[in-house]
Amino acid sequence: MLSNELKQQVQYVDVLVIGAGPAGMAAAIAAREAGVENLLVLEREEHMGGILRQCIHNGFGLHRFKEELTGPEYAQRDIDKVQELGIEVRCGTTVLSVDEHRFVTAISKEKGVQLFEAGAVVLAMGCRERPRGALGTPGSRCAGVYSAGTAQKFVNLEGYMPGKRVVILGSGDIGLIMARRMTLQGAKVLACVEIMPYSGGLNRNIVQCLEDYDIPLLLSHTVVDIEGKDRLSGITIAEVDEKRNPIPGTEQHFDCDTLLLSVGLIPENELTQQAGVELSPATQGAVVDDNLQTSKEGIFACGNVLHVHDLVDFVSAESFRAGKAAAAYVQGKKRQGRFVEMKDGNGVRGVVPQRLMIPEGETEPVQVMFRPAAVYENATVVLTAGGKEIMRQRKRIFTPGEMAELTLKPEAIRQIESDTVTVDILA
Amino acid sequence: MERQITCINCPVGCRLQVTIENGQVTRVEGHGCKRGETYAHQECIAPARMVTAAVPVADRNIPVSVKTRTPIPKEKIFACMKQLAVLSLKAPVYMGDVVLSDVCDTGVDVIATKTVE
Ligand SMILES: Cc1cc2nc3c(=O)[nH]c(=O)nc-3n(C[C@H](O)[C@H](O)[C@H](O)COP(=O)(O)OP(=O)(O)OC[C@H]3O[C@@H](n4cnc5c(N)ncnc54)[C@H](O)[C@@H]3O)c2cc1C
Numbered sequence: 024m025l026s027n028e029l030k031q032q033v034q035y036v037d038v039l040v041i042g043a044g045p046a047g048m049a050a051a052i053a054a055r056e057a058g059v060e061n062l063l064v065l066e067r068e069e070h071m072g073g074i075l076r077q078c079i080h081n082g083f084g085l086h087r088f089k090e091e092l093t094g095p096e097y098a099q100r101d102i103d104k105v106q107e108l109g110i111e112v113r114c115g116t117t118v119l120s121v122d123e124h125r126f127v128t129a130i131s132k133e134k135g136v137q138l139f140e141a142g143a144v145v146l147a148m149g150c151r152e153r154p155r156g157a158l159g160t161p162g163s164r165c166a167g168v169y170s171a172g173t174a175q176k177f178v179n180l181e182g183y184m185p186g187k188r189v190v191i192l193g194s195g196d197i198g199l200i201m202a203r204r205m206t207l208q209g210a211k212v213l214a215c216v217e218i219m220p221y222s223g224g225l226n227r228n229i230v231q232c233l234e235d236y237d238i239p240l241l242l243s244h245t246v247v248d249i250e251g252k253d254r255l256s257g258i259t260i261a262e263v264d265e266k267r268n269p270i271p272g273t274e275q276h277f278d279c280d281t282l283l284l285s286v287g288l289i290p291e292n293e294l295t296q297q298a299g300v301e302l303s304p305a306t307q308g309a310v311v312d313d314n315l316q317t318s319k320e321g322i323f324a325c326g327n328v329l330h331v332h333d334l335v336d337f338v339s340a341e342s343f344r345a346g347k348a349a350a351a352y353v354q355g356k357k358r359q360g361r362f363v364e365m366k367d368g369n370g371v372r373g374v375v376p377q378r379l380m381i382p383e384g385e386t387e388p389v390q391v392m393f394r395p396a397a398v399y400e401n402a403t404v405v406l407t408a409g410g411k412e413i414m415r416q417r418k419r420i421f422t423p424g425e426m427a428e429l430t431l432k433p434e435a436i437r438q439i440e441s442d443t444v445t446v447d448i449l450a
Numbered sequence: 451m452e453r454q455i456t457c458i459n460c461p462v463g464c465r466l467q468v469t470i471e472n473g474q475v476t477r478v479e480g481h482g483c484k485r486g487e488t489y490a491h492q493e494c495i496a497p498a499r500m501v502t503a504a505v506p507v508a509d510r511n512i513p514v515s516v517k518t519r520t521p522i523p524k525e526k527i528f529a530c531m532k533q534l535a536v537l538s539l540k541a542p543v544y545m546g547d548v549v550l551s552d553v554c555d556t557g558v559d560v561i562a563t564k565t566v567e
Pocket residue numbers: 041042043044045046047065066067068071072073074075078081082083084116117118119147148149150172175196197200291294325326327328332333334335336338
């Protein structure tokens with residue numbers, strides 16, 4: 024229970040957005056455009072923009088703006104809009120807790136601890152990189168081993184080069200982008216080593232970041248030893264079998280002073296968990312309905328905190344919907360209907376949304392996203408409800424490196440009579 | 451001459467076999483659609499790339515990010531980086547400012563993609 028003194032300090036906000044990356048900014052813009060006046064965004068860093076601030080390469084905004092922008096330029100468009108709409112953003116303010124009643128605590132240097140009660144909360148905290156510890160890479164714990172995103176921050180935001188001879192472990196997009204960045208800024212990138220038989224990154228990044236600079240991509244290989252006392256001096260890699268175990272006799276040694284790890288991202292969900300929101304083991308983000316509402320009423324999630332996206336354009340699109348839904352919620356526009364579960368079927372991981380409302384009134388199209396579990400060529404994605412096929416779509420290729428997206432049309436939604444819909448990829 | 455390239459226009463990533471004779475693309479094979487053919491012509495005759503970089507700003511401890519306004523010939527990427535490395539920029543630099551004009555005789559300007567005040 025709060026003392027009366029504390030109660031007086033609680034600020035009531037209609038829609039409170041946590042995080043001012045592209046997701047949080049889009050959600051706030053949509054909420055304001057839907058008529059929410061009492062709106063506040065809290066951001067831990069001193070600037071808006073999130074991870075885009077350090078992504079100085081081009082390739083953002085092709086879908087949304089039909090233009091190829093760099094990360095900072097893409098972010099600036101939203102920052103300008105946020106300012107134009109007069110949305111209040113408190114930077115340098117870290118959210119410490121959120122509970123299921125949407126009571127939020129935050130802290131900043133200037134204002135100290137701040138307490139809020141929100142009509143709706145939008146979670147937009149983004150994701151973070153998987154650290155080395157979570158990987159179990161062997162060998163000594165010397166300096167010179169960084170996550171690719173940390174190296175990106177050093178080079179692009181702080182102007183500091185982490186090393187001269189570099190090996191990249193993992194072929195996710197950040198690793199590929201950093202292979203090119205390190206090369207351009209004067210380092211020698213010896214190889215990009217990937218344990219899986221396919222790359223986790225986009226095709227265009229493999230061509231423009233590795234092939235352009237003759238950097239070898241070694242698929243089905245992993246690091247088996249890391250050498251060096253204080254500073255990294257070399258690594259040994261080896262080929263792996265189908266079970267991802269190193270094959271003896273295939274070892275190769277590289278002299279290098281830097282190893283960058285690009286081995287995946289995990290949604291940043293400490294706050295989400297505190298609020299008692301149900302998480303999905305497949306996405307490691309919240310379980311949401313087609314309105315991006317979590318299992319706790321009035322708490323919404325969007326962007327990389329919900330599921331790791333490849334393209335910021337889709338982050339923005341999803342987050343506009345979340346902001347709009349949060350606005351409708353505080354404005355008392357309740358939807359009536361029944362929920363069905365969306366389930367991962369064959370070849371499908373992490374379908375979002377996990378719940379779909381079959382509304383009583385008008386039915387709107389719903390965007391469904393998922394990650395293919397493997398590479399499938401000329402395959403068909405099929406949605407079935409209680410043994411009845413409600414939709415199918417053919418695609419030339421599905422790859423785990425590329426989030427798949429489809430639009431479930433109102434006609435299809437109205438055909439659903441069962442309690443579950445399963446999404447399968449048929450080869 | 452025969453060249454193998456990967457089409458980057460969509461996730462399929464078709465492997466294209468391109469035949470080049472006298473500086474002309476005479477044959478493209480392996481493309482899943484028409485866009486691959488167009489790409490093969492462009493990529494084999496005049497490959498171009500956008501260049502982005504982080505450039506130091508004097509008296510500031512943070513660099514400014516920059517880009518070429520349009521793609522430049524691929525073979526000039528490193529020459530462009532060299533010119534950028536010796537630039538001495540002074541704050542303030544505003545997003546959109548030209549930091550280097552006509553880089554390496556390409557006719558293309560390098561502009562700031564963020565503001566450093
Ligand atoms: C290295 C890298 C390269 C990429 N390259 C591309 C590309 O080429 N093209 C493309 O389209 N997309 C790319 N992306 C993807 C795109 O940048 C992301 O999908 C997008 O930035 C995600 O937006 P977000 O708002 O969900 O998360 P973020 O951008 O991570 O923003 C989250 C924000 O929340 C704040 N926050 C977190 N916790 C708290 C808290 N407790 N209190 C207050 N604030 C908090 C953070 O400080 C941050 O500002 C890349 C991503 C990365 C990481």
